[in-house]
Amino acid sequence: MGMVVSFWILAAVGIIAALGVVLLRNVFRAALSLILCFLIVAGLYVTLSADFLAAVQILVYVGAISVLIILAIMMTREVAQGSPNSRFQIPAFIVAILFLEVLVLTLINTPWPVSSMPPTAPTTAALANSLFGEGGYLLSVEIAAVLLLSAILGAVVLAREK
């Protein structure tokens, strides 16, 4: 019962926040709306019993990525400029609606092999085993670190003043 109520509240607020990102004229308000949407996604992870991932969502998205986005807004003085639509507004709307329709029809008509087992909880130790343990994703972790390193180097080179 609590799951149902919390899912519908989270879904409604999440969709409103996501619409706020694309519809609000003020860029700063759109960024705040995006942060609310990140928080809602963290709540959805909790309802999916992915507790560690909810913490990661808050740590990385709400803690770091939103800081980067707000700093970029402050550095580019675009609050006065607003968030104008391009001339592809109506085609973009049609494309998005058609894409949504195709996705929803596919999702409803596919017989998903849903398992009735209870979810793993808590997930942190199990995630550590699959990330670092035997037969896990250790090489992917190191490659992700290299990707992050290249991102830091690229961002420093790009944003540094000559």
Next chain:
Amino acid sequence: MLTNYGYIGLFLIAVVLFTLFMVIIPIALRFLKIVPHNPNPIKNSTFECGMETIGRTWVQFNFHYYFYALIFLALDVLVVFLYPWAVNLRALGFASFVAVIILVAIILVGYVYAWKKKVLEWK
């Protein structure tokens, strides 16, 4: 496990209701003519004490702040990998320790690069 988060949800609902209540109280009192309404320019200024702003308040920020946010982001993402490893340290053993040392070393290369290029300094 979900019941623990249910308490957080209840707390969140209480916080939202309290905040809305505090915002609505002055509006309701003003609407009921309990609060007097005589504005003057000093009362309507942004700060009743302190300096008036000169020009627009949305000035362009210095680019240097971006590098601090960047390094913070890198260390933040590093924590995502370090925390589950630290929780399960004893079960994972020495091989994962070596892997984590390599992981930290890779990220530290970026940190040292930013340091050597003097992007963390204010000129």
Next chain:
Amino acid sequence: MVIGLQHYLILSAILFSIGLYGVLAKRNAVIILMCIELMLNAVNITLVAFSRYVVPAMLTGQVFAIFVIVVAAAEAAVGLAIILAIYRGFEDIDVSKIDLLKW
């Protein structure tokens, strides 16, 4: 009424479509980047929902979601750095005006 896999998938499809509309219809580069983050979040919801409902004993979807989050962080860092570099050379971040390969 029981919340199942399809509820999460449809919610994530809606969020993804909103992000897609924003990417196609907006001219402000930072808003476009924000909409890309929204789309990545929708994909993460899908991965975690599949992991919860299809293979609850394994956490493959959650591991994938962690990697998607790492890639999204790297993408945001580089993307915003590109926007800042363009802004410094061009004094504008309207993507419909950035049509020169060289300036």
